[in-house]
Amino acid sequence: MIIKTYIVNDMKEALIRAKYELGADAIIISQREVKIGKWYNPFKRKGLEVTVAVEKETKVDNIAQTKANPKYADIEPIYEEPNEKGNDPLVNGPFTPKSQTKFGPRNDLMGKLSDQINIYSQLLGKDKDSLTLEEKKGFVKLVMKxxxxxxxxxxxxxxxxxxxxxxxxxxxxxxxxxxxxxxxxxxxxxxxxxxxxxxxxxxxxxxxxxxxxxxxxxxxxxxxxxxxxxxxxxxxxxxxxxxxxxxxxxxxxxxxxxxxxxxxxxxxxxxxxxxxxxxxxxxxxxxxxxxxxxxxxxxxxxxxxxxxxxxxxxxxxxxxxxxxxxxxxxxxxxxxxxxxxxxxxxxxxxxxx
Ligand SMILES: Nc1nc2c(ncn2[C@@H]2O[C@H](COP(=O)(O)OP(=O)(O)OP(=O)(O)O)[C@@H](O)[C@H]2O)c(=O)[nH]1
Ligand SMILES: [Mg+2]
CATH class of the missing domain: 3.40.50.300 (P-loop containing nucleotide triphosphate hydrolases)
Structure with missing residues (x-):
């Protein structure tokens, strides 16, 4: 007997994936509601954890089937398997690091920064101390590369x-x-x-x-x-x-x-x-x-x-x-x-x- 658990959005997705991966004889043996989303995601949504069993796998060639049937190709895996290069939730999550090199002290920008932020605030017609978060972020993007x-x-x-x-x-x-x-x-x-x-x-x-x-x-x-x-x-x-x-x-x-x-x-x-x-x-x-x-x-x-x-x-x-x-x-x-x-x-x- 093969038993497999899927985390899916709904029962339809579970059935399609189970039949696709384990064959037409796959049956659902349990289901429960879970929160979907990686642990660092504060906005987890509701989903289902579905356990499926089949006596013997009767899977056909997945790739051929996927190509032949666009319905399967539409199914996005919810959890991506980490690959060797990393599917690192810290590094490759919702962001991409700009550089990965070992870093030494950077060129001295410091002295000029306060001048630059003064000019930037003046351009926005504001006092430097009243810049909003967005404006500060804009300044960093523009000037503090x-x-x-x-x-x-x-x-x-x-x-x-x-x-x-x-x-x-x-x-x-x-x-x-x-x-x-x-x-x-x-x-x-x-x-x-x-x-x-x-x-x-x-x-x-x-x-x-x-x-x-x-x-x-x-x-x-x-x-x-x-x-x-x-x-x-x-x-x-x-x-x-x-x-x-x-x-x-x-x-x-x-x-x-x-x-x-x-x-x-x-x-x-x-x-x-x-x-x-x-x-x-x-x-x-x-x-x-x-x-x-x-x-x-x-x-x-x-x-x-x-x-x-x-x-x-x-x-x-x-x-x-x-x-x-x-x-x-x-x-x-x-x-x-x-x-x-x-x-x-x-x-x-x-x-x-
Ligand atoms: N609010 C908050 N608490 C944190 C954070 N990181 C750690 N703590 C808490 O700070 C306390 C001290 O954490 P530790 O990891 O023991 O700190 P440490 O630097 O190893 O302490 P020492 O080994 O005694 O020097 C614990 O109660 C942690 O749970 C954080 O980012 N935010
Ligand atoms: Mg410690």
Missing amino acids: DNPLNNKLSLGKINVLVGPTGVGKTTTIAKLAAIESIANKKNVGLITIDTYRIGAVEQLRTYANILGADFEVANNPNEMAAKVEELNNCDLLLIDTLGTSPKDMKKIEEIRENLNAINEEIHTYLVLSLSTDKDTITSILDKYKSLNYDALIITKIDEVSSISNLWYLMENCTFPIQYFCYGQDVPDDIKLATLDNVFDYCKENDLYE
Whole structure:
């Protein structure tokens, strides 16, 4: 007996697909209402999960049948199977990254930006501080071509998240691990060096267990090198680090020593909560430079009322903003930080300018 489950819009679609794929003898054995849409889609719609059974598959040549019968060709698969190049909900979802190169500091545009935004506001007959979200987005599109939301880094084989305490490093690792392992079928390994905070190891281990991901703890640089080597078969490694105050150079140095022990290329992401004040943001961007971060991940955009800190980062940061996180739900609350994604979020959530 062959049993297959379809997620479809309605029973008619289920029947057509079942008869098409399993043959005329397929019968429906159960159905239930479900929400359709990928997990990152907040606008899921109603659909049906239909389970179909057939004694023996009597499928004919699908391609020939599809060509011969345009009715079948009309049926769009609801869930696309991830392909090797990626059907990555983060990367290739509703958006296409403009560049995927490793990014260094961009040419210095900064000094001119405030002049440019003044001119732009004057052209619109407005004061710079009264520009709407749409107008700011227009300005970014027009003038700030080389801005942190336009530049992207690809996930490397080894990715490390660093940053201040409580910004969401471990949660973001769990989100990325879930998406990469479930949607992109990657074999993900997780390593933590956070042996300071009580419960930190267990926090990540719990996610690893749920996802069936390999999990290791590294207590020092030697162990780090060994654990990375041990997990060499994984497609993707995500390394969690201890949260530190940006003023605690001793702990930051300790993280650096652990990362230096890794002999392969690593992509380092600085995780930054948007609910941090601007002076502290400036200090964080500066103090973590010793860890050679390549890109930022911004979190807790759901906690702020205005785009002011985001704008501050766009004007002052020279590194790509890779992802943005907008809540505690794993893995739903993360997206690639493209200009459209971020500004759409701000608009939908009424963040004021
Ligand atoms: N509102 C909101 N909460 C978040 C977000 N990301 C993480 N959190 C929450 O922030 C808290 C801290 O998250 P963790 O992932 O433990 O932060 P961390 O950076 O690993 O913390 P340390 O390891 O202690 O430095 C948890 O309650 C998370 O659920 C986000 O984007 N929005
Ligand atoms: Mg943590």
